[in-house]
Amino acid sequence: xxxxxxxxxxxxxxxxxxxxxxxxxxxxxxxxxxxxxxxxxxxxxxxxxxxxxxxxxxxxxxxxxxxxxxxxxxxxxxxxxxxxxxxxxxxxxxxxxxxxxxxxxxxxxxxxxxxxxxxxxxxxxxxxxxxxxxxxxxxxxxxxxxxxxxxxxxxxxxxxxxxxxxxxxxxxxxxxxxxxxxxxxxxxxxxxxxxxxxxxxxxxxxxxxxxxxxxxxxxxxxxxxxxxxxxxxxxxxxxxxxxxxxxxxxxxxxxxxxxxxxxxxxxxxxxxxxxxxxxxxxxxxxxxxxxxxxxxxxxxxxxxxxxxxxxxxxxxxxxxxxxxxxxxxxxxxxxxxxxxxxxxxxxxxxxxxxxxxxxxxxxxxxxxxxxxxxxxxxxxxxxxxxxxxxxxxxxxxxxxxxxxxxxxxxxxxxxxxxxxxxxxxxxxxxxxxxxxxx
Amino acid sequence: xxxxxxxxxxxxxxxxxxxxxxxxxxxxxxxxxxxxxxxxxxxxxxxxxxxxxxxxxxxxxxxxxxxxxxxxxxxxxxxxxxxxxxxxxxxxxxxxxxxxxxxxxxxxxxxxxxxxxxxxxxxxxxxxxxxxxxxxxxxxxxxxxxxxxxxxxxxxxxxxxxxxxxxxxxxxxxxxxxxxxxxxxxxxxxxxxxxxxxxxxxxxxxxxxxxxxxxxxxxxxxxxxxxxxxxxxxxxxxxxxxxxxxxxxxxxxxxxxxxxxxxxxxxxxxxxxxxxxxxxxxxxxxxxxxxxxxxxxxxxxxxxxxxxxxxxxxxxxxxxxxxxxxxxxxxxxxxxxxxxxxxxxxxxxxxxxxxxxxxxxxxxxxxxxxxxxxxxxxxxxxxxxxxxxxxxxxxxxxxxxxxxxxxxxxx
Numbered sequence: 001x002x003x004x005x006x007x008x009x010x011x012x013x014x015x016x017x018x019x020x021x022x023x024x025x026x027x028x029x030x031x032x033x034x035x036x037x038x039x040x041x042x043x044x045x046x047x048x049x050x051x052x053x054x055x056x057x058x059x060x061x062x063x064x065x066x067x068x069x070x071x072x073x074x075x076x077x078x079x080x081x082x083x084x085x086x087x088x089x090x091x092x093x094x095x096x097x098x099x100x101x102x103x104x105x106x107x108x109x110x111x112x113x114x115x116x117x118x119x120x121x122x123x124x125x126x127x128x129x130x131x132x133x134x135x136x137x138x139x140x141x142x143x144x145x146x147x148x149x150x151x152x153x154x155x156x157x158x159x160x161x162x163x164x165x166x167x168x169x170x171x172x173x174x175x176x177x178x179x180x181x182x183x184x185x186x187x188x189x190x191x192x193x194x195x196x197x198x199x200x201x202x203x204x205x206x207x208x209x210x211x212x213x214x215x216x217x218x219x220x221x222x223x224x225x226x227x228x229x230x231x232x233x234x235x236x237x238x239x240x241x242x243x244x245x246x247x248x249x250x251x252x253x254x255x256x257x258x259x260x261x262x263x264x265x266x267x268x269x270x271x272x273x274x275x276x277x278x279x280x281x282x283x284x285x286x287x288x289x290x291x292x293x294x295x296x297x298x299x300x301x302x303x304x305x306x307x308x309x310x311x312x313x314x315x316x317x318x319x320x321x322x323x324x325x326x327x328x329x330x331x332x333x334x335x336x337x338x339x340x341x342x343x344x345x346x347x348x349x350x351x352x353x354x355x356x357x358x359x360x361x362x363x364x365x366x367x368x369x370x371x372x373x374x375x376x377x378x379x380x381x382x383x384x385x386x387x388x389x390x391x392x393x394x395x396x397x398x399x400x401x402x403x404x405x406x407x408x409x410x411x412x413x414x415x416x417x418x419x420x421x422x423x424x425x426x427x428x429x430x431x432x433x434x435x436x437x438x
Numbered sequence: 439x440x441x442x443x444x445x446x447x448x449x450x451x452x453x454x455x456x457x458x459x460x461x462x463x464x465x466x467x468x469x470x471x472x473x474x475x476x477x478x479x480x481x482x483x484x485x486x487x488x489x490x491x492x493x494x495x496x497x498x499x500x501x502x503x504x505x506x507x508x509x510x511x512x513x514x515x516x517x518x519x520x521x522x523x524x525x526x527x528x529x530x531x532x533x534x535x536x537x538x539x540x541x542x543x544x545x546x547x548x549x550x551x552x553x554x555x556x557x558x559x560x561x562x563x564x565x566x567x568x569x570x571x572x573x574x575x576x577x578x579x580x581x582x583x584x585x586x587x588x589x590x591x592x593x594x595x596x597x598x599x600x601x602x603x604x605x606x607x608x609x610x611x612x613x614x615x616x617x618x619x620x621x622x623x624x625x626x627x628x629x630x631x632x633x634x635x636x637x638x639x640x641x642x643x644x645x646x647x648x649x650x651x652x653x654x655x656x657x658x659x660x661x662x663x664x665x666x667x668x669x670x671x672x673x674x675x676x677x678x679x680x681x682x683x684x685x686x687x688x689x690x691x692x693x694x695x696x697x698x699x700x701x702x703x704x705x706x707x708x709x710x711x712x713x714x715x716x717x718x719x720x721x722x723x724x725x726x727x728x729x730x731x732x733x734x735x736x737x738x739x740x741x742x743x744x745x746x747x748x749x750x751x752x753x754x755x756x757x758x759x760x761x762x763x764x765x766x767x768x769x770x771x772x773x774x775x776x777x778x779x780x781x782x783x784x785x786x787x788x789x790x791x792x793x794x795x796x797x798x799x800x801x802x803x804x805x806x807x808x809x810x811x812x813x814x815x816x817x818x819x820x821x822x823x824x825x826x827x828x829x830x831x832x833x834x835x836x837x838x839x840x841x842x843x844x845x846x847x848x849x
Contacts, residue, residue, distance in 0.1 A: 019745055026738050033731070105502035105700065115502040117700045178504045224666055307805050308724070315468065315731065322464045322735055326742040329457040333749030387723035421453065 001354075002361060009362030016334070023330050023366050028373025030323030031411045033316035035374065036381030039403055040389060041313045043396035044205070045305045048192035052132065053295035056196075057256050057264070059087065059271055060293070063248050065286040075289055076230040076250035077200040077302065081219075082283075083274075084252035088124065092270045093256035094263070095126035098215055100252050101201050101227040104176035106210075108163065118159065118176070119226065120211035121198070122218035128154070128185075130257050131197060136160075138170035138185035141214060149216040153181035159210040160186045174211075179221055181213060193396060196295055199302040200253055201227030205392040225251045268292055312388065324418045327366075331422040335359055342426055343434025352427040359423040360416055367415030371408035378407055444778050454746050455782055462786025462822055465739045467793035470818035471801070472728040474810050479721040485654070487537045487714070488605070488640035490574025493528075493681050494710040496536065497672040497688060498702035510665035511590040513696055518568070520691045521674060526684035530674045531572040534564040534664035535644040537657075538717040539671070542644035544653070547612065548624040551631070560608055560625065560656035561643035564591060564664045570603070570638055572675045578606060580619045580636030583661040591662040598630035599660045605641040607655035609634065625658050632660075646717055649806070669702060681709065736825055743829035747775065751837040758837055759844025768838040775834035776827060783826040787819045794818070 013020040047053050061083045062075040079087070084098040102122050107115045127133070128140030137160075141152045153174055160169055174181045194204030222241045231249040238246065258264045271290040278284045293301055342355060379399060386394040448455045505513060514532050521530040535542025543564075546556035563569070567583040570576070580603070587601060602625065609618035622631040641657045643650070664670050672692075676684035685707050692699065701707065708716075751758075758771055798810040 022741050022745065026741070029734055029738075103500075105500075105698075107502070115698065115700065117500060117502075177502075224668075226668065308720075311801070311805060312727075315472070315728075318464065318468050319731055319735060322461060322468065323738060325457060325461045325464065326738050329454060329461065329742050330745045332453060332457065333746050337749060337752060388720065388727050389723075390720065425453070 002357070005358045005361040006365065008358060009365050012334070012338070012362055013365065019330060019334060020366065020369075023327050024369045024373050026323040026326050027367065027370025027411050027415055028377050030316075030320035031370065031374035031407055031414065032377030032381050034313075034320045034410065035378045035403060035407045036385060036397070037309070037313040037316045038406075039378075039382070039397035039399075040385060040393065041305070041309045044194065044309050044393055046193065047296065048194055048196050049132065049295065052257075055257055055259060056130070056295045057093075057258055057267070058293045058295075058298045059254055059256060059267070060289075060291040061271065061275060062289040063250060063284070065284065065288065075291065078228070078230060078250040079252045079254050080248055080250050081245045081252055084254050086274065087254060087256075090270070090274075092267055094259050095130040095257040096255065097124040097127045097130060098252050098254050099123045099127065099197055100215070100218075100225045101198060101209075102218055102223045103226045104211075104223075106159075106163070107175040107177070109175070118210040119207075120209045120213065122215040122223065123212055124215055126257075127212065130255065131192070133190050134188040136186050136188045137168045138183070141184050146214055146216055149220050150214055151179060151181050151217055152184045153211050153213040154185040154187060155183055155211045156187050156208055157189055158208070176211070176213075177221075187212075194299060194304045196299060196304075197253065197255055198227070199299060199304050203306075203390065203392055204299075204302075204304050205390075205396060219245070227251065264292065306390070306393065308389065309393070320414070324414055327415060327418040328421060331363060331366075331419050332425065335422045335426040338426075339429050340434050342429040343431040346429065346431035347435055355427040355429075356423055359426050360419055363416050363419030363423070364412060366419075367412040368408070370415055371411030374407045374411045375404060378403070441777065441781070444774065444781060448778065448781070451750065454750065458743060458746055458779075459782050459786040459789065461739050461742055462783055462826065463790035463793055465735050466787055466790030466818050466822050467797055468735060469732045469821070470790075470794040470814050471797050471810065472732045473818060474798070474814045475807070476725045476728045476732075477814075478808070479725040482648070482651075483718045483721050483725075485642075486640065487642040488573075488575055488638075488655075489537055489642070489710065491710040491714060493676045493678060494572070494574070495674055495676065495681065495685055495688075495707060496710065496713060497674065497692065497707045498669045499672060499692065500669050500700050500702070502698040502700055505665075507590050507665045511663045514663050514665070514670060517672065517692055517695055518566075520695050521672065521688055524684065524687050524691055526676055526680035526687055528675045528677045529568050529572040530672060531566055531568040532663060533569065533671045533673055534668075535561070536563070536671055536673055536713075537573075537642040537644060538646065538713050539644040540646045540717060544643070544645060544650075545625050545658075547608070547656075547658070549612065551624055551629050553624070557623075558608070558611055558656055559650070559653045560604075560658050561645060561653075562625065563644075563657055563659050564662040565659045566661060566663070569659060569673075572673050573641070574675065575641050576639040577603070577636050578639050580634070582636060583659075587661040589662050590665045591660075598628065599626055599632040599662070601635045601661065602632040603636035603638055603659040604634050605638050605655055605657040607640065608657060609637045611656070625660075632658075685709070736821070739822075740825050740829040743779065743826055744833060747779065747830050747833040748836075751775070751833050751840075754837075755840050755844050756847075758840040759842055759847070762840060762842035763845040771838040771840070772834050775830055775837055779826045779830040779834075780823070783823050787822060790822070791815055791819065 049056065060075050060077070061079055063080045063083060064076070088096065088098055100122050101119070103117060103119045105115050106118045125141050125143050125146050133140070136157055140154055141150060145152055155169070155174065160166060163174070164172065169183050169186060172183050174183055191208035195202065196204070198204070229249050229251040231247070256267065258267055271292065275284065275288040275290055278288065346355065382397060382399055385397055501510060518530050518532060521527050543562045544559055545562050547558050547560050549557050566588045567585050570582060583601065583603070604618065610616070612618060612623060613621060618634050618637060620634065622633050625632055638659065640655060643654055643656055645653055674684060674688055689701060689707055761771065794815060795810065801807045802809060
């Protein structure tokens with residue numbers, strides 16, 4: 001019977017090709033707009049480390065006091081060097097690392113090659129196991145090397161390809177600016193998106209770091225942060241590198257791994273205790289605020305999902321809604337025009353159920369056609385999202401099998417849903433009335 | 439035109455009436471907010487930077503190898519001297535950031551050292567005695583920096599800035615009476631005052647976020663060299679007609695000075711026109727997208743009206759025939775359908791206006807956009823009224839041509 005209904009539907013759709021094309025295009029455009037913006041939204045709001053995000057935390061300490069917050073600025077989203085080092089020293093988490101972004105000039109051994117710019121991070125040994133960084137060769141360094149301020153480096157597979165042609169470079173040396181580093185590990189392709197551990201400096205979607213080296217060594221070599229230095233709340237500092245380290249400027253990111261809720265409670269208590277101790281020591285003169293965000297809360301706090309992505313998603317959903325309302329109207333017109341035909345079928349013994357099936361089958365065909373049109377438009381949308389979104393973000397959205405399936409499904413479900421009311425009206429046509437008037 | 443019979447007829451096809459009305463309402467709400475956003479974006483795109491953008495280009499440079507602060511400052515001066523030697527170059531300056539750049543350094547500005555609230559926020563341009571001339575920005579009061587006043591500044595040195603030049607807008611904001619020249623303000627991190635020795639004509643900030651719109655024309659010029667490890671931007675004004683030549687020669691001249699440097703990959707050397715295009719790319723893209731969305735929405739709504747009205751006309755051919763037979767003119771029939779649509783559209787517009795305001799209020803709280811002004815509602819409402827009348831015209835005309843004979847045909 002379904003095959004027969006599909007044939008009937010096809011015949012009816014062919015009868016007003018303009019109306020049919022109009023419905024199909026409206027659904028196609030509506031679903032494509034929603035899918036394109038959804039793809040972007042899904043990419044930017046993804047959890048970068050789903051199996052671990054609830055165990056990774058960012059502690060925050062207010063180094064400036066309530067006065068600095070009057071202008072609406074909140075606690076700085078980084079720690080001062082002093083506080084970060086205190087937290088590192090106390091090691092109250094299962095794992096912890098202070099991090100800051102740095103850049104260097106890589107000077108190739110081969111003098112015929114031009115030096116080039118590399119971006120990376122200064123971090124502690126726990127960085128690698130804590131963030132589950134995968135390695136192709138070697139591994140990260142250990143705590144002893146942190147303490148020894150060792151000149152070691154972990155490089156990305158991309159940099160390894162560029163400098164060593166992809167060979168195992170562990171044990172070889174790398175010259176960054178005026179210092180030589182021994183390579184201890186080569187990471188596999190690894191770039192969690194958003195790059196949660198640096199969203200306070202970066203949009204979170206840029207290229208992966210080229211290298212990671214010990215924090216303690218970076219500080220020894222007076223390497224500046226290439227990220228933000230938040231100094232607004234401070235009132236001056238001593239000159240020179242030591243003055244900079246001792247200043248109230250916040251520029252060090254800090255991550256701590258806490259295995260369970262007891263550990264989280266304990267860490268909150270520890271932070272409060274630390275601040276109280278700073279108060280006693282006379283460094284803070286106010287009841288300083290502390291905070292502890294888990295990874296997902298941190299991404300929200302840092303507004304990693306750009307407002308434009310959410311706004312465009314809502315806009316396109318509104319757009320899709322208009323397309324659907326339009327479809328309801330057109331289907332209603334289309335179905336009710338055939339009131340006579342329905343009357344005859346009902347009089348000849350078709351049940352309401354049969355009418356329902358027949359018209360929903362017809363709507364489903366419109367839905368599938370709309371879905372196919374939607375796939376085409378989504379493809380076009382994917383090519384043009386660079387117009388509206390930052391290239392870092394635009395390149396994250398791509399046509400995947402799941403997105404294609406979702407496009408078809410959305411078009412089908414939405415159209416069938418839109419057909420409910422018109423079909424209900426059709427199924428309730430009074431056969432007697434129709435037969436009488438004809 | 440009697441409205442009563444139209445309303446009575448509408449009651450007979452409530453669903454279609456509500457659907458068209460609802461569609462008009464949603465379209466109005468979306469188009470209206472879209473227009474508002476488009477207008478905002480285009481206003482941003484067309485605002486002036488204050489810079490004379492023709493014949494100006496940028497080379498972004500980062501140092502390879504660890505130069506000391508002093509060595510860097512010496513190198514920058516040597517670079518600038520080398521650039522000025524080029525016949526195609528009219529003037530050149532070294533800056534930490536520049537208008538439209540997007541990233542840079544901004545500081546809060548205060549009038550007193552013990553002031554808690556900031557007075558405003560401003561771009562800090564680390565600049566030199568050639569900056570204003572290179573940018574093509576006039577000095578409207580006071581004096582320019584002298585070459586001797588230019589000091590070196592790195593991230594860790596906390597220098598005082600005894601003399602500064604401020605942009606016209608910042609001067610007016612800080613000193614509404616127009617007596618900014620010679621006054622002191624607090625713009626540094628270390629609580630030392632700076633004396634305003636000059637006021638420049640309009641000069642845009644580097645800040646491009648829409649959150650920073652209030653500070654868009656605040657700029658403080660400080661006579662300092664950025665000698666940190668970050669980028670230094672050479673802004674170079676070519677002699678008229680020699681932009682291409684200058685852009686070819688300048689990087690070579692810099693490399694000849696010292697090859698231990700890296701030019702920023704994508705815009706190692708870019709014209710200021712490209713800087714502007716890149717700065718407003720997203721705004722422009724968003725505006726284009728919203729124009730397309732609005733146009734498609736209006737088209738779909740128009741098509742929906744055509745579809746449903748055609749259906750009604752088809753459904754009522756007999757009644758129209760009867761009315762024609764009873765003496766209604768073609769004009770009467772035409773105006774019947776036009777009026778019917780007008781009534782539905784007005785209903786839709788009323789609901790849509792409320793919806794549009796609701797959406798706007800929601801965006802105000804969540805995205806910090808401004809309040810929708812009534813003119814957008816008015817424009818969108820008129821557009822939808824005209825659209826409805828235009829869309830209904832063809833089916834209504836067909837209805838008016840129904841012959842009185844139809845009355846006798848069926849049944």
